[in-house]
Amino acid sequence: MKEEVIIRDMNDIDRAAGEFLDKTAGHRLIAFFAPMGAGKTTFTAAICRKLGVSDAVCSPTFTIVNEYVAENGEPVYHFDFYRIDKISEAIDIGFEDYVYSGHLCIMEWPENVEDILPEETLKVYISVNPDSSRSVSWDDGKASS
Numbered sequence: 001m002k003e004e005v006i007i008r009d010m011n012d013i014d015r016a017a018g019e020f021l022d023k024t025a026g027h028r029l030i031a032f033f034a035p036m037g038a039g040k041t042t043f044t045a046a047i048c049r050k051l052g053v054s055d056a057v058c059s060p061t062f063t064i065v066n067e068y069v070a071e072n073g074e075p076v077y078h079f080d081f082y083r084i085d086k087i088s089e090a091i092d093i094g095f096e097d098y099v100y101s102g103h104l105c106i107m108e109w110p111e112n113v114e115d116i117l118p119e120e121t122l123k124v125y126i127s128v129n130p131d132s133s134r135s136v137s138w139d140d141g142k143a144s145s
Contacts (some may be wrong), residue, residue, distance in 0.1 A: 001141075007043070007134040017046035020136060027122040029099055031110035034126035039134055040108045043126065044078055047106065051076060059108065064093050070104075077105045081112040090116060 003023050007016040020043075024030065032040045045057035052071020060066040060080045068076045077098045084090055090113045099105050099118055110117060124138045 001139070002137060003140050004135055004137040007039070007136065009133065010042075013043065013046045014049060016134075016136065017043065017050045021047060021050055023140075024122060024124075024138070027120075028102060029105050029107075029118055029121040030124055031107040031117060031121050032124050032126055033111060035128070038126045038128050040126060041080075043134075043136065044106050044108070048076060048078075051104075064090075065098065075101075075103045077101075077103060079105065079107040079110075081107065081109040084109070084112040087113060087116055 005016050005020045005023065007013050032043070034040050041057070041059040048055075048057045048068055048070075053068040053076060055068050057068065057078065058066070060078055061082055064079060064081070064084070066078045068078065070076050079095075079098075081090065095113070095116065099121075107113075107117075107121075110121070110123075122138055122140075124136060127135045127137070129135055
């Protein structure tokens with residue numbers, strides 16, 4: 001079944017992040033597919049705030065992965081694969097160790113490593129609407145009733 005959360009504007013982003021976390025509870029691998037400027041990092045920062053991350057959340061474009069600590073003490077891994085040219089680069093940073101750790105992994109630009117994303121990765125699409133709001137959508141794999 002297709003799910004969706006609308007981010008009306010920046011004042012609405014924390015509410016939308018909370019709704020997203022509620023609707024995707026149990027998913028540990030989240031891949032954000034979206035064009036440049038759609039708000040992947042901004043939405044990731046809002047998700048991290050909702051999880052109680054106190055560190056500044058920024059795009060790990062040059063480091064590829066940032067590790068944050070949620071309020072419950074668990075790590076949150078934030079990937080940015082924008083600069084990945086070869087799958088081997090992701091493997092070299094220990095990608096499999098992260099994704100099979102059981103901890104939350106949020107990925108930006110996952111299309112650059114799509115061939116090695118685990119099957120259980122939740123593919124989330126962010127689109128910019130004509131009114132500048134954002135639609136965050138995914139298929140949860142459940143049949144509609």
